[in-house]
Amino acid sequence: MPEEKKLFKVTIDNITVEVEPGTTILNAARKIGGEVAPPAMCYYSKLQGSGGKCRTCLVEVAAGSTADPRPMPKLVASCRTNVMDGMVVKNITSEKVLDARAGVVEFLLINHPLDCPICDQAGECHLQDLSYEHGKEGTRYDFKRRTFEKHTLGPYIQLHMTRCILCYRCVFTADQLTEKRVHGVLDRGDHAEIATYIEKSLDNDFIGNVIDVCPVGALTDKTFRFKNRVWFTKPVDAHRNCSKCCGRTQLWLRGDEVLRVTARKDEWGEIQNTPEGKTGWICNECRFEKKHLSDWTIEGPSLINRHSVIAQGHYVGVQKPREVFSKLMHGQKPKLLMDIHTVSEVNKPNIDLSALPGPATSEVFDSKE
Amino acid sequence: MSKKLLLEKAHVEGIRTYDVYRREGGYRSVEKALKTMSPDQITEEVKKSGLRGRGGAGFPTGLKWSFLAKPAGVPRYLVCNSDESEPGTFKDRYLMEFIPHLLVEGLIVSSFALGSNRTFIYIRGEYAWIVDILEQAIEEAKANGWLGKNILGSGFDCEIYVQRGAGAYICGEETALIESLEGKRGNPRIKPPFPAVKGVWDSPTVVNNVETIAAVVPIINIGAEEYLKIGVGKSTGTKLISACGNINKPGVYEIDMTISVEEFIYSDEYCGGIPNGKKLKACIPGGSSVPILPTNLLLKTAKGETRYMNYESLSDGGFATGSMMGSGGFIVFDEDQCVVRHTLTLARFYRHESCGQCSPCREGTGWMEKILKNIEYGKGKMSDIDLLWDIQRKIEGNTICPLGDAAAWPVAAAIRHFRDEFEWHVNNPDECQKRNYGLAHYADPRPLAVPA
Numbered sequence: 001m002p003e004e005k006k007l008f009k010v011t012i013d014n015i016t017v018e019v020e021p022g023t024t025i026l027n028a029a030r031k032i033g034g035e036v037a038p039p040a041m042c043y044y045s046k047l048q049g050s051g052g053k054c055r056t057c058l059v060e061v062a063a064g065s066t067a068d069p070r071p072m073p074k075l076v077a078s079c080r081t082n083v084m085d086g087m088v089v090k091n092i093t094s095e096k097v098l099d100a101r102a103g104v105v106e107f108l109l110i111n112h113p114l115d116c117p118i119c120d121q122a123g124e125c126h127l128q129d130l131s132y133e134h135g136k137e138g139t140r141y142d143f144k145r146r147t148f149e150k151h152t153l154g155p156y157i158q159l160h161m162t163r164c165i166l167c168y169r170c171v172f173t174a175d176q177l178t179e180k181r182v183h184g185v186l187d188r189g190d191h192a193e194i195a196t197y198i199e200k201s202l203d204n205d206f207i208g209n210v211i212d213v214c215p216v217g218a219l220t221d222k223t224f225r226f227k228n229r230v231w232f233t234k235p236v237d238a239h240r241n242c243s244k245c246c247g248r249t250q251l252w253l254r255g256d257e258v259l260r261v262t263a264r265k266d267e268w269g270e271i272q273n274t275p276e277g278k279t280g281w282i283c284n285e286c287r288f289e290k291k292h293l294s295d296w297t298i299e300g301p302s303l304i305n306r307h308s309v310i311a312q313g314h315y316v317g318v319q320k321p322r323e324v325f326s327k328l329m330h331g332q333k334p335k336l337l338m339d340i341h342t343v344s345e346v347n348k349p350n351i352d353l354s355a356l357p358g359p360a361t362s363e364v365f366d367s368k369e
Numbered sequence: 370m371s372k373k374l375l376l377e378k379a380h381v382e383g384i385r386t387y388d389v390y391r392r393e394g395g396y397r398s399v400e401k402a403l404k405t406m407s408p409d410q411i412t413e414e415v416k417k418s419g420l421r422g423r424g425g426a427g428f429p430t431g432l433k434w435s436f437l438a439k440p441a442g443v444p445r446y447l448v449c450n451s452d453e454s455e456p457g458t459f460k461d462r463y464l465m466e467f468i469p470h471l472l473v474e475g476l477i478v479s480s481f482a483l484g485s486n487r488t489f490i491y492i493r494g495e496y497a498w499i500v501d502i503l504e505q506a507i508e509e510a511k512a513n514g515w516l517g518k519n520i521l522g523s524g525f526d527c528e529i530y531v532q533r534g535a536g537a538y539i540c541g542e543e544t545a546l547i548e549s550l551e552g553k554r555g556n557p558r559i560k561p562p563f564p565a566v567k568g569v570w571d572s573p574t575v576v577n578n579v580e581t582i583a584a585v586v587p588i589i590n591i592g593a594e595e596y597l598k599i600g601v602g603k604s605t606g607t608k609l610i611s612a613c614g615n616i617n618k619p620g621v622y623e624i625d626m627t628i629s630v631e632e633f634i635y636s637d638e639y640c641g642g643i644p645n646g647k648k649l650k651a652c653i654p655g656g657s658s659v660p661i662l663p664t665n666l667l668l669k670t671a672k673g674e675t676r677y678m679n680y681e682s683l684s685d686g687g688f689a690t691g692s693m694m695g696s697g698g699f700i701v702f703d704e705d706q707c708v709v710r711h712t713l714t715l716a717r718f719y720r721h722e723s724c725g726q727c728s729p730c731r732e733g734t735g736w737m738e739k740i741l742k743n744i745e746y747g748k749g750k751m752s753d754i755d756l757l758w759d760i761q762r763k764i765e766g767n768t769i770c771p772l773g774d775a776a777a778w779p780v781a782a783a784i785r786h787f788r789d790e791f792e793w794h795v796n797n798p799d800e801c802q803k804r805n806y807g808l809a810h811y812a813d814p815r816p817l818a819v820p821a
Binding site: 051052053054055056058074075077080099100103104106107108110111140141143146165166168184185187188189190191192 | 537539554559720721722723724725726727728729731732733734735736739756762763766767768769
């Protein structure tokens with residue numbers, strides 16, 4: 001009988017999980033889910049060597065392990081720090097983390113053009129989510145924002161360098177998916193940019209995947225550009241027999257028009273695995289060339305997180321996100337300050353507002369009794 | 370006259386050549402180490418000597434060596450960090466330029482202790498002429514049997530290679546240096562794994578500063594016991610200080626860490642005082658990254674004790690009232706210098722040298738530079754000073770490598786100790802373009818805290 005693997009117990013925000021040795025704090029937190037999972041802009045579990053750069057996933061380690069319970073002196077990048085047995089991690093329960101994270105969000109946004117109204121990524125942009133969830137209102141930055149000269153990357157992929165947060169994901173993708181990477185990071189510091197050295201188009205069969213891994217609108221699909229807002233399109237899962245890739249995709253439909261084809265994403269915005277356990281990267285042909293319903297076998301509507309703006313179209317298959325707060329607060333429920341039914345003198349306590357078919361009007365309170 | 374260990378022979382005519390260096394007692398430590406000592410004994414000796422890394426962080430060298438993983442069948446590497454780019458620091462240049470054989474000698478002994486058969490000197494790109502000096506020294510050492518196969522019949526093989534960087538400050542950070550040495554973009558790696566486990570080409574690696582390696586030679590020659598006697602407390606041996614700024618005699622000085630800061634600045638043996646009868650306003654005692662100190666905190670600690678030129682005394686009081694030994698880049702400011710302008714200069718440097726890998730440093734350094742520029746040119750607001758403080762606070766400790774900290778500390782210290790000068794710049798936008806704030810009260814004796 002094979003020896004049973006020893007699991008590490010790690011406590012993140014008062015919730016304990018057991019994970020295999022070698023798991024990162026981020027992945028352990030993702031097992032718990034909900035707000036406990038730190039945001040990640042540069043880490044991509046499917047890309048080796050990614051992570052550690054954006055610093056949004058910083059967490060506080062209050063106790064290193066059972067053997068050595070000293071706290072770590074600095075906040076650590078949870079995506080690149082492995083758990084130890086008996087580790088105690090504070091994410092959203094740590095003031096320090098929230099403060100540092102708000103700082104990182106501010107840094108990421110000071111040179112971001114904030115052109116969401118004309119950006120194709122809007123609605124599925126991780127930077128939007130990040131700033132909404134972890135940022136502060138307003139900006140303290142009153143200088144001219146950084147801009148870049150435009151680079152052309154060929155017929156399929158549009159690069160908007162001003163929106164880039166230099167997560168390096170597209171560089172890792174090209175390194176690990178294609179034989180020869182032709183784009184990379186040029187220059188350094190705040191003028192570092194993603195580009196090809198000499199204007200050159202990216203023409204590898206799998207290079208389209210850089211669009212899927214890009215957390216912001218820096219790399220977008222030219223065949224979908226300015227066609228529609230993502231929240232007006234309807235995502236369905238589909239597949240086709242493809243000789244190059246797994247052929248499992250998501251079609252973004254408007255009526256029966258296929259506006260866009262992407263790989264299928266999981267709840268963390270990363271490309272899903274195929275049933276065989278491989279990452280479901282798709283080829284350029286599936287992504288850019290097959291824009292007819294007849295090319296595809298439709299499996300059904302995609303599962304969309306209820307928090308996503310795409311869910312506002314009331315598609316079937318909306319998923320309720322995991323609630324972790326009561327667990328995190330040791331079973332305590334949020335305290336209600338007052339019950340409007342018992343306190344209000346205007347409303348009639350016997351009328352259950354949530355049971356009304358429409359909005360409450362004065363008529364509701366007048367007519368009965 | 371304090372004892373000299375490294376620069377004792379620096380002014381002997383022709384010391385740069387092998388023959389003179391050997392005649393003056395060079396390569397004795399190699400003979401002693403390879404013939405009479407085992408690698409572990411050398412490591413133990415260095416550990417006992419209390420030698421601390423001379424590159425800036427001051428980590429005990431012997432301890433660092435003992436962390437080196439030694440898996441069988443995997444090569445180990447020693448890399449000499451000669452990417453000396455910290456503003457105000459030029460001690461390694463002096464050492465390599467005038468007594469290159471001392472470095473080569475130290476490298477052979479250290480390589481033997483660590484089991485490194487291929488040792489690299491990663492030298493800053495701007496030190497182009499020193500590459501030739503070093504390569505000639507290595508050539509001479511090889512011709513005389515100190516390098517190559519089976520050195521002195523000990524069975525130990527060693528080659529030293531010189532690799533030029535392309536002139537990036539960040540490549541002085543040990544993991545960025547390793548990346549650059551491997552031929553990649555000089556981005557710092559995320560630690561762990563540390564270089565002692567996975568360094569150059571994923572093999573265990575030790576990265577040491579030039580002066581640290583050179584200091585191994587006297588330790589082996591005179592023994593750890595004797596070396597310990599020089600210096601004070603945990604600051605053992607001698608330290609090279611590169612003094613610059615408003616002093617009469619800028620240059621590289623070897624000190625034994627027992628003299629006071631005041632003596633170092635004003636004595637004729639060292640800096641020789643401030644020129645033109647000006648008064649001392651401030652000083653950065655350890656290279657541009659460490660906190661700047663006003664005169665009253667530089668010469669005396671917050672407790673009213675004399676501040677000495679050693680690791681402990683300079684960092685007495687933490688960052689609130691102290692500074693750091695750093696790399697020994699001693700920058701002196703007289704009463705005519707403007708702290709705001711100086712802070713802007715440093716902020717510009719760190720903005721330019723940030724590798725751009727992690728967001729707080731990439732975006733924060735540029736932001737700080739822009740705000741400081743506004744303040745310096747009379748366009749600042751009072752809230753900018755607090756904003757600067759907040760930005761540096763959010764960079765410090767949240768980055769991959771220490772460059773973020775190095776960019777944040779000078780700004781923090783300048784605001785901490787010279788806030789009134791910043792405020793004067795904001796309140797007098799016209800006047801600050803014409804004259805400096807001057808000495809103000811930065812040299813006044815500080816009131817001592819009286820216990821209640």
